[in-house]
Amino acid sequence: MNICILGAGAIGSLWACYLHKAGHNVSLWTKGDEPSITLSLDDLPAITFPANQTTHLSHADLVLIAVKAWQVETATLPIISFIKPSCTLLFTHNGMGAIQGVLPKLSKHNVLFATTTHGALKQNPHQLTHTGYGHTTIGALQQYGHDGSRSISDMLHQALGPVTWDDNIQQALWSKLAINCCINPLTAIKNCRNGELGDPATLAFIDALCLEISSVIHAEGLICKREALFEQVQQVIQATKDNYSSMHQDIYHGRATEIDYITGYLIQRAQARNLNVPLNEKLFKQIKQQEANNDH
Structure with a gap:
């Protein structure tokens, strides 16, 4: 071909x-x-x-x-x-x-x-x-x-x-987006490898993120249970523990990130469904601030 x-x-x-x-x-x-x-x-x-x-x-x-x-x-x-x-x-x-x-x-x-x-x-x-x-x-x-x-x-x-x-590729795309919403911003903000998100305090925060994310995906008419998403995120953290996320690499090298199409897209769909996602909004603002700092 x-x-x-x-x-x-x-x-x-x-x-x-x-x-x-x-x-x-x-x-x-x-x-x-x-x-x-x-x-x-x-x-x-x-x-x-x-x-x-x-x-x-x-x-x-x-x-x-x-x-x-x-x-x-x-x-x-x-x-x-x-x-x-x-x-x-x-x-x-x-x-x-x-x-x-x-x-x-x-x-x-x-x-x-x-x-x-x-x-x-x-x-x-x-x-x-x-x-x-x-x-x-x-x-x-x-x-x-x-x-x-x-x-x-x-x-x-x-x-x-x-x-x-x-x-049903939409389900697969949303599943990947959900995991990225949990891992990518946090690794960029903490300047760490994926595996370093496995401490109890960070996992508790990720669990709360999963509640917000699953509510949006459910409102979109797709399947997403908080417990299953949280378990899946933990599996990815462990399986990729030595890796740096793409968003970490973008921030580290002073490049634009894909935050608008990851957490930003989740926030956009949450607003369309009249749902509140304050933790995701917090991460979004932190990444946008890091991007702005890289521009100076």
Whole structure:
């Protein structure tokens, strides 16, 4: 399959290396103009990918959009004119609400969404470490999914499994958002690895967060029980204890975070449902203050 990956960050680079290893023709598309990019995954030999070439983009059967949530619209809109109608677009980013401005322009395309628990870290622009093996869930939003979507899921599974298809991807996206709402802001505020959230005081705060989050998800017509969410968050903290969250890394390196599309989206939906989420609002304000401090 001809695959173009939009964004050469940690997750985009991870998929690029595994899809290349599985035998696919993989190219990259970035905000730069370099004609090729070399990546090394763990201790494997380096791979040189063609990059930023419209011929590769126009022949792509699949475009995997792996940019930050706040980059989705500005990164995707300029490439739409180059991709063929039969091309599938697969969005994979943290948070929700980032694709609303793009979807109306993608009515001719097969549009899928993926959420993953794989961990990856770019040591430098060319060296990538697969820091944690996880699971990927893929699905379509109502009218945007076409026939043949599940074959994409199968292809990804062969490259970097397990990958499972979910007919209710909204549930999976909300589940990932809920966990991110608990872990990402706290690790950024505390400047710590995920595992350091396991102390009793922090867990008590997370339990209270889970009450707010589950009430919003329930109001959205989806399933989320506070106890189950709290248990799941603790499992992720333990399973990824040595990892730094993406939001921690963004704050640490002085970059913009995805807080508007994680906690911010939860707050937005809570307001629409007339629900109060004061603890989440507190975390949101703290992260926005850290972002503002980074700008000075």
